[in-house]
Amino acid sequence: MNVCPRAWDAPPTVHWLNHDPELEDAINLLAAELGFQIVAYPSVEAFLERSTADTRDCIVLNWQMPGANEVAAAEVLRARRDRMPIIGFVRGATVRMAVEGMQQGAFDFHAWPIEPLVLGASIARAVAKFEAERGLALQRACVERRLSSLTDREREVMEFATQGFSTRDIAERLGISPKTAEHHRARLLNKMQVANMTQLIVLVLRNR
Amino acid sequence: MNVCPRAWDAPPTVHWLNHDPELEDAINLLAAELGFQIVAYPSVEAFLERSTADTRDCIVLNWQMPGANEVAAAEVLRARRDRMPIIGFVRGATVRMAVEGMQQGAFDFHAWPIEPLVLGASIARAVAKFEAERGLALQRACVERRLSSLTDREREVMEFATQGFSTRDIAERLGISPKTAEHHRARLLNKMQVANMTQLIVLVLRNR
DNA sequence: TGCGCCATAGGTGACATCACCCATGCACGC
DNA sequence: GCGTGCATGGGTGATGTCACCTATGGCGCA
Missing domain, CATH: 3.40.50.2300 (Response regulator)
Known part of the structure; x- marks a missing residue:
C-alpha cells in the first residue's frame, strides 16, 4: 500500500x-x-x-x-x-x-x-x-532575510512606520532630524525591495 | 467549592x-x-x-x-x-x-x-x-462595524489599497478616473476614522 | 416630485513621499 | 592612515496624498 x-x-x-x-x-x-x-x-x-x-x-x-x-x-x-x-x-x-x-x-x-x-x-x-502553506513560508523566509540586512536604526524606523506613524512623527520620537528619518526610510524601502511605505507595511504585517 | x-x-x-x-x-x-x-x-x-x-x-x-x-x-x-x-x-x-x-x-x-x-x-x-483577548476582540468588533458602513465601491478600493496599490493604480484597475478613486479613498479614511492610508492598512491587517 | 445616497469627474492648494544630489563625524578593521 | 559602513544633516524637484470645493446622473423611497 x-x-x-x-x-x-x-x-x-x-x-x-x-x-x-x-x-x-x-x-x-x-x-x-x-x-x-x-x-x-x-x-x-x-x-x-x-x-x-x-x-x-x-x-x-x-x-x-x-x-x-x-x-x-x-x-x-x-x-x-x-x-x-x-x-x-x-x-x-x-x-x-x-x-x-x-x-x-x-x-x-x-x-x-x-x-x-x-x-x-x-x-x-x-x-x-x-x-x-509553502508559498507563504517561502515568502516569510524571504522577508526575514531582508529584515536581517537592516541596521538597528532602520529597524527602529520600520517599527514606528508599521504602527502607522509618519516620517515626521518618527523623527520626533527618535529625536532626530526629519531629513535623517527620511534617509533611513529610503534605505529601508530599498533593502526591503518595495516601492513605497504602504507596500512595506503590507509585506511586514502579512508575514509576521 | x-x-x-x-x-x-x-x-x-x-x-x-x-x-x-x-x-x-x-x-x-x-x-x-x-x-x-x-x-x-x-x-x-x-x-x-x-x-x-x-x-x-x-x-x-x-x-x-x-x-x-x-x-x-x-x-x-x-x-x-x-x-x-x-x-x-x-x-x-x-x-x-x-x-x-x-x-x-x-x-x-x-x-x-x-x-x-x-x-x-x-x-x-x-x-x-x-x-x-477582550481588548483585541473589542477593537476587532469596532473595525468590523466601521467596515460594514462602507459602500461596495469603497470596499473594493480598500481591498486594493490593503494590497499596497497606489490610488492611480487602483483607478486604473477599477477602470475609473484617478479623481473618483481619490474620492472613494477620502470617504474610506473618513468612515474608518484614520488619518491616512498607512494607518488604515495597519488597522485592517492587524484586525483580520 | 423631491430628497437623500451613491458613483462619477474635475479644480485647487497644502503637505508628504520619494529619488536623486551633497556633506560631516564616528567607529572598526586592514 | 585609509577605506568602508553607519548615523547624522541638508537641498531640489517630481510625484502622491489629502482636504476642501464644485457638479452631473442614476436609483430608490416617501
Whole structure:
C-alpha cells in the first residue's frame, strides 16, 4: 500500500522522533508499508542538528520523549522548522494527553500502536497542509532575510512606520532630524525591495 | 467549592449547549458546585437566538448535538460569538474524537462524565484567555462595524489599497478616473476614522 | 416630485513621499 | 592612515496624498 499520491514530484520526508527502542521495529514495518521516506532521530537535539529544512516534510513525534518537556519541544520544533506540522503519538494515550498535545500546537495526535492506514492518512494531510502553506513560508523566509540586512536604526524606523506613524512623527520620537528619518526610510524601502511605505507595511504585517 | 476567582467584578457566564436530557441533572449539580452562572440551551439555534454577547463568557458544548455537524456548529459559534472559547465534551470520548474537536477549534475537550474540578479549571482557563483577548476582540468588533458602513465601491478600493496599490493604480484597475478613486479613498479614511492610508492598512491587517 | 445616497469627474492648494544630489563625524578593521 | 559602513544633516524637484470645493446622473423611497 502506498498512501503517498503519485502526483508529487518528490516523496515527502517523515522525520521520526522517537527514543523508545521497542517501537523501532514497528516504524520500519510502517515505513515499508506506507511508502514515505522516513528519517529517524533518537532525540530532539539530533533532529535539530542533522535534519535539513525541506519543503515537503512533517514530524512524527513521540510525545514522551525525554529532555525538555513536550511543550518546549513542540515550540522549538515549530520555530526552527518553519511551522512544519507535528504529528504526536504516545503509548496509552488518554483524551487529556491528546487535548494537551493539540493545545501545544500538534497538527494531529494518535495513540500508539497506530493503524498504518490512519497514520498514513494523517501524514498525507499534514504534508498537504504544509504544501499549501509553502508559498507563504517561502515568502516569510524571504522577508526575514531582508529584515536581517537592516541596521538597528532602520529597524527602529520600520517599527514606528508599521504602527502607522509618519516620517515626521518618527523623527520626533527618535529625536532626530526629519531629513535623517527620511534617509533611513529610503534605505529601508530599498533593502526591503518595495516601492513605497504602504507596500512595506503590507509585506511586514502579512508575514509576521 | 468555587473555582471562580473572587477578583472578577462579575461572575463569568457559562453557555451550556446540550440536547441530551440525561445530562441535565448532572449539569445542575455541577452548576451548584462550581459557582459559575450557567445558562442552558437545548440547541445551537436556541443559543444563537437567545444568548447575549457578553464579554466574560465561554461555551460548553455537547459535541454530539444534532443539526449541523460539529464542524459547522463550532465555526458558526466562533464567528457569531466573537471567538468565544468553546469547551467540548462527549459521552464515551475517544482520542480521535478529542483530536478532531481540537482541530475544529475547540479550546478544550473532555470525556463525559467530567470531574467537577476539572471542568471548573477548564472553564476558568477559557474565561481567563477570553478576558486577555477582550481588548483585541473589542477593537476587532469596532473595525468590523466601521467596515460594514462602507459602500461596495469603497470596499473594493480598500481591498486594493490593503494590497499596497497606489490610488492611480487602483483607478486604473477599477477602470475609473484617478479623481473618483481619490474620492472613494477620502470617504474610506473618513468612515474608518484614520488619518491616512498607512494607518488604515495597519488597522485592517492587524484586525483580520 | 423631491430628497437623500451613491458613483462619477474635475479644480485647487497644502503637505508628504520619494529619488536623486551633497556633506560631516564616528567607529572598526586592514 | 585609509577605506568602508553607519548615523547624522541638508537641498531640489517630481510625484502622491489629502482636504476642501464644485457638479452631473442614476436609483430608490416617501
